[in-house]
Amino acid sequence: MLPFFTNPYPDELLYSAIARYHFYSGNLDCKDTLEELFGSRSVIPSVEIGSYFSVLAEQLGPQYSVESLLANHTIYPYYVFFLSKGRQREILQDVLEDGKALYTRLGIVAGSICRKDSLYYCAECAKADTEQYGEPYVHREHQLQGINYCSHHEIPLRKYPIQSDSRIEYIRFELNHMNLTDIYDADPYKNIAATIAKQAYQLLQLPLHELSREVVSSKCRRLLRERNLITASNRVRQKELYQAVQSHFPTGFLQQYESKLTETDEYNWLKVLTRNAKRHVHPLRHLFLLHFLQQDINGFKNLATDQGAFGTGPFPCLNKAASHYKQFIIQDVDVTRDFKTKNLIGTFTCSCGFIYARKQTTDIFKIGRVKAFGEVWHQKLNELSNEKLSIRAMARELGVDSKTIKRYLIGNVEMKQQENSDPGLKILQYKQEILDAIKQFSFLSRTEIREKFKKQYIYLYRHDKAWLHENLPTTKQKHKPTTSVDWSKRDQQYVQRIKVLYQQLLQEEKPVRITILRIGKRLGILANLERHLDKLPKTKQFLNEITETTQEFQLRRCYIVIDALIQNNEPVIMWQVQRIAAIKIHHFHEIKPQLKRYIEMKQEVGNDERTTS
Known part of the structure; x- marks a missing residue:
């Protein structure tokens, strides 16, 4: 354990506190400081986060823990809340050890934007720090990628001039190297950039892994x-x-x-x-x-997580005639969208037969529209009717208006269906109606009878499909005149058209995979390519030559990226090729050997051309 350490100031980067420790300890060589803090002279200082936190926390004493150092004195909270739980656990293990995979897991390497190549400071913060603590220090919120304003003073951050390019040196802020004037360039995006900076600062204040x-x-x-x-x-x-x-x-x-x-x-x-x-x-x-x-x-x-348009259920039954009224017994909801208003509509179906719908934004105990009242409701209506209650009294009892009660009492369709409750009688009735229709309209086809007698057809289709198909008139087949196709001529035409399209596909700005489906759709000949390709031998051979597997398409995308880098005299870096070509990492590892051979071949060709010239 160290005899003393320069305790970090509020929101100070651990890097800055170590730089101050190095200055006040009197060490001349940064490697001596590294050995005192990390027990190793080969640790590379990191501005944003760092590594070997377990060793460092032990050296600093019991008042420090790995979690407190990460949460309060690194930029880790800027990234952690947008990582999966599994990735968060992996990173905690990284910082305890050498941290080799740390920046890859955080996405700082592959997903970086607005990268900062130096330390940054706020002039007003530097003045306030000097007044309160006697010296300025490195605030972690000023080092975040994409943050160009101070969240406290809403002024642009300034770049601190670093005098050394050593990888193992800790930089400590000094006032004589800072620009503390209050003159700044006009920025049309100041308001929104300052607001984003405030949000980033709030991220740093959240409890770790919240x-x-x-x-x-x-x-x-x-x-x-x-x-x-x-x-x-x-x-x-x-x-x-x-x-x-x-x-x-x-x-x-x-x-x-x-x-x-x-x-x-x-x-x-x-x-x-x-x-x-x-x-x-x-x-x-x-x-x-x-x-x-x-x-x-x-x-x-503090916002609740998404529970779907209507929640996860169960949902209440709103049938006032049922003993389970307002009880949460409906397990599922069918979500659709209103054709006119585009609002989400939920339909709730109860085992008692009561079906109702409501909008997403309405109260869960409010019915938007009743789609079906069901057997329990109709039975209750009959009971109330026999008790000689008034229309209004029955409406209050059943939770509907008076017009609904009148409509169902004077012979509504649903009531008529109840009266004719014997399904056997209805089947016999509908069968006879269909037979009479066939006899009367003998010239009608099966489809025309179905359209003319929809109710009877649908009911019999559901309850006695075999009888329906046996008794309906057979469908008359319309014989179309057959025409002979000159497949040899068509084969030649297809090859020429595909060759032209193939060159167009290769020239497209964003590469597309060349497949039979894509070619067939573009040329409007997909049906023939799918059904009659054996009759088109030249077309088939050419398609076999030009169509690509997924891996071949991935290789072509990478070749395009590599060619562009070589043409611009830029170094070919594998991870950069993978990112630009948008290849998933596990697929990229499979094609990596072929890419290396391609790069070697291109470099040999380039060397030969230079030698010849």
Whole structure:
């Protein structure tokens, strides 16, 4: 345990506290400081988070723990709330050890935007720190990617001039290297950028692991549902969401923060964020979505998670004639969308036969419309009618208006169906009506009889389908004249058309996989390619040559990226190729050897060309 340590100031980066310790301890070599704190001279200082926290916490004493250091003196909370629970546990293990996989798990490597190549400070914060503590220090909220304003003073952050490029040196802020003037350039995005900075600061103040990606995603879905951006089938309305987000932010804002949206891109950050994909989305972009949803972090954390349009059930039966009235016994809800208003409608069906519907926003005990009253309700109506109660009294008892009672008492369709409750009699009646119709209208086809006698046809179809099919007139087949096809000529035509389309597909800006389905749809010949390909030998051979498997398409996308990098004289870095080509990591490992051979071949060709010239 160390004899002393310069305790971190509020929201100070651990990196900054160690830099101050190195200064006040009098160590001349940073490696001596590393050995004192981490028990190793080979640790590489990290500004954002760090590693070997278990050793460091033991050296600093019992007042420090790994969790407290992570939560209060690193930028870890900026990322952690948008990671899955499993990923959070993995990261805790990383920081206890060497932290080699830490930044990959956080998504800082692959998903970084607006990266900062130095330390940043707020001039007003530096003045206040000097007045209160006698020296300025590195605030962690000023080092967050994408955050360009101070959350407290709403002024732009300034870059601290670092004099050394050593990897093992700790930089301590000094006033004589800081610009503390109050002159700043005009910024059209100041208001929204300062608001985002405040939200980022609130993230840093949350208790560690209070949120996770699963919880955040569910809360966002609830907010999207309230804005009618979730369909009845529980999918996000991506087109409407894209348009709403685009109109919410000022023109050029998202582009400046490396978050420009392209609607046709299936992997733009908005689609990835609102789908349950495993791809990492930068915290800044989560804050952009929350800004669109008009949520601040403190209010968002207390928001309930999404329970679906009508909740998870069970739901109450609202049949006043039933003994279980208002009891929660309906297990499921059928969600549809109103054709005119586009509002979500829930239909609730009880075992007593009572079926009602209501809108998503109405009270759970309020009926929007009764679709069926059911046997229990009709039986209760008959009992009340026999008791000679008034129409109004029966209406109050059954929870409907007087007109409904009158309609059902004077021979409503449902009442008539009850009176004729013997299904056998109804089947006999409908069969006779169908036979009479066939005899009377002998010229009608089976389809025409079905259209003319819908009620009888549907009832018999449900209860005696065999009799119906046996007695209806047989369908007359219409014989179409056959025409001979010159398949050889058609084969030649198809090959020429496919060759032209193939070149067009290869030239498309966004690569598409070349398949028989895509070619057939584009040329309007899919039916022949699916059913008669054996009659088109040249077409079949050419398709076999040009169509791609999934892996071949992945390779072609990577080849395009590699060619572009080599043409621009840029280094070919594998992870960069994988990200630009949008290949999943496990698929990328499978094609990596072929990519390496392709890169070697391209480099050899380039060397030969240079030698020849």
